[in-house]
Amino acid sequence: MLTPLSANPKQLTEFFREAGFTHEQFQKNPTLRDLPSRRLGNLPDLLERTSEHTALHVLLRWFFLGVPLESESIAGLVPAPVVAQLLETGMLVRDGGRLTPKVMLTPCEGFLFAADPAGTLESPESSAMALWPNQSTRLLQMFTIRRPSGATLDLGAGCGILAVLASGHSRQAVATDLNPRATEFARFNVWLNGVTNVDCLTGDTFKPVEGRTFDLIMSNPPFFVTPSTGQIYCENSMELDGYCRDLIRAAPRYLNEGGFLQMTLEWVQVSGQSWQDRLNEWLEHTGCDAWVLRSFVRSGAAYAAERIGTMMPYSPLTANQVFDEWMAYYRARGVEEIHGGILVMRRRSGQNWIRIENVNGLECAEPFGEAIVELFANHDRLASDRSADQMMAWKPRLPSDVRIDQQLHLEGGEWKPSSMQLRRPGTLPSFLALDPQVADFLRRCDGTRTLGDLGRDLAAEVKVDPEQVCRQCCAVMRKLVERRLVLV
Numbered sequence: 016m017l018t019p020l021s022a023n024p025k026q027l028t029e030f031f032r033e034a035g036f037t038h039e040q041f042q043k044n045p046t047l048r049d050l051p052s053r054r055l056g057n058l059p060d061l062l063e064r065t066s067e068h069t070a071l072h073v074l075l076r077w078f079f080l081g082v083p084l085e086s087e088s089i090a091g092l093v094p095a096p097v098v099a100q101l102l103e104t105g106m107l108v109r110d111g112g113r114l115t116p117k118v119m120l121t122p123c124e125g126f127l128f129a130a131d132p133a134g135t136l137e138s139p140e141s142s143a144m145a146l147w148p149n150q151s152t153r154l155l156q157m158f159t160i161r162r163p164s165g166a167t168l169d170l171g172a173g174c175g176i177l178a179v180l181a182s183g184h185s186r187q188a189v190a191t192d193l194n195p196r197a198t199e200f201a202r203f204n205v206w207l208n209g210v211t212n213v214d215c216l217t218g219d220t221f222k223p224v225e226g227r228t229f230d231l232i233m234s235n236p237p238f239f240v241t242p243s244t245g246q247i248y249c250e251n252s253m254e255l256d257g258y259c260r261d262l263i264r265a266a267p268r269y270l271n272e273g274g275f276l277q278m279t280l281e282w283v284q285v286s287g288q289s290w291q292d293r294l295n296e297w298l299e300h301t302g303c304d305a306w307v308l309r310s311f312v313r314s315g316a317a318y319a320a321e322r323i324g325t326m327m328p329y330s331p332l333t334a335n336q337v338f339d340e341w342m343a344y345y346r347a348r349g350v351e352e353i354h355g356g357i358l359v360m361r362r363r364s365g366q367n368w369i370r371i372e373n374v375n376g377l378e379c380a381e382p383f384g385e386a387i388v389e390l391f392a393n394h395d396r397l398a399s400d401r402s403a404d405q406m407m408a409w410k411p412r413l414p415s416d417v418r419i420d421q422q423l424h425l426e427g428g429e430w431k432p433s434s435m436q437l438r439r440p441g442t443l444p445s446f447l448a449l450d451p452q453v454a455d456f457l458r459r460c461d462g463t464r465t466l467g468d469l470g471r472d473l474a475a476e477v478k479v480d481p482e483q484v485c486r487q488c489c490a491v492m493r494k495l496v497e498r499r500l501v502l503v
């Protein structure tokens with residue numbers, strides 16, 4: 016049981032920060048890449064790598080490796096008031112002469128998040144554990160639109176990390192979870208990070224916030240596609256991908272006009288359907304614009320093997336049996352592939368659009384919420400301004416991070432350009448092949464002049480009918496705007 020204290024947590028969190036228990040440390044230190052695990056057998060190596068007599072190594076041993084330490088071994092490294100607070104909160108317990116950690120701590124963006132210790136995953140308690148921030152958390156964290164939000168909901172909040180991170184750009188945030196243990200951790204983390212605008216509620220999906228609406232809903236839900244229901248942190252009681260479907264279908268009721276739902280998700284492709292069909296069915300007639308980015312696809316067998324490997328409470332002996340059960344479940348339902356990715360929906364009155372795309376893996380090194388905002392803004396312009404006249408009023412702007420890659424070939428002893436590609440790097444990269452005339456035209460797109468003026472100037476320069484130039488400008492501009500290579 017964790018207890019938020021009446022005292023300010025600053026002394027505690029400052030000590031962690033000064034000792035170097037920080038996000039930057041976790042990023043740069045290879046020791047901290049893999050969690051300690053019986054399956055990997057990496058604990059002895061991790062102990063060796065954290066054997067220096069320093070405050071950081073004490074904190075890592077307690078709150079990353081999850082090992083008890085003798086009281087004498089920490090003398091002079093952790094101040095008595097810090098130890099007292101760790102004991103008072105329940106993050107440590109005294110066990111004879113030893114101090115035993117009860118939580119794992121993960122630093123992120125200057126905050127600290129307590130969750131169940133890594134070892135819980137390999138124990139019978141795994142079914143009800145509060146999961147620590149992991150890869151899918153990070154994906155949603157990077158993908159979140161960090162614009163000011165009046166009301167934000169983190170659904171399936173686990174230890175509350177996304178709600179706490181969103182507290183800085185939200186007037187009020189709510190973290191909800193079906194698992195009361197997760198709510199306990201979320202409440203504790205709200206205190207630990209000195210945040211005052213996050214409420215933590217327990218309940219199923221939208222039940223705890225019935226009747227309320229939000230500007231931003233984030234969810235990293237329990238989306239594993241499994242025949243079982245035992246592990247609350249990743250499994251759910253619905254058939255196949257039904258939990259994600261129901262969440263998507265219900266969400267518009269809880270969104271304000273213009274409000275966004277951003278979530279991670281997995282879905283199946285069954286025989287006779289394309290990988291997009293199921294999503295299209297889910298996303299039609301929701302009153303929302305929707306954009307899905309698929310980041311992976313696996314055969315049923317590859318998916319089962321990978322997921323069973325990560326849900327480690329299964330012993331190797333039972334793993335084969337579990338694998339056979341999963342495969343029989345998929346076969347009976349015609350599941351051929353399982354897909355995963357991210358979804359954004361925005362509630363908007365009027366004619367809505369749906370866009371479903373593929374990317375080969377998502378690099379999550381940097382936040383890309385702003386790219387989502389751009390994508391929606393550009394899509395709105397494309398949907399609303401369909402005529403050439405409307406487009407002529409656009410003031411196109413080339414983003415500062417676009418680049419042109421040029422390929423040259425040898426001709427008559429000289430290098431000659433053979434192709435050009437306009438490219439925008441980043442987590443959502445985009446490309447378009449260009450001819451040199453268009454590249455030259457784009458130089459002038461600085462957001463100050465209308466497409467009409469730019470087109471007329473070009474027509475005068477190349478002595479071509481302005482009507483024809485404008486038609487060509489519109490065609491190419493639509494492709495560029497669709498790909499965020501030009502902003503309007």
Ligand SMILES: C[S@@+](CC[C@H](N)C(=O)[O-])C[C@H]1O[C@@H](n2cnc3c(N)ncnc32)[C@H](O)[C@@H]1O
Nearest residue numbers: 152171172173192193194219220235236237248
């Ligand atoms: C993949 S974890 C995500 C936790 C956290 N948001 C993160 O990103 O690290 C999914 C969370 O959903 C919660 N959950 C499972 N079923 C739920 C339900 N029916 N309603 C609300 N939350 C649920 C689990 O307890 C778990 O905390």
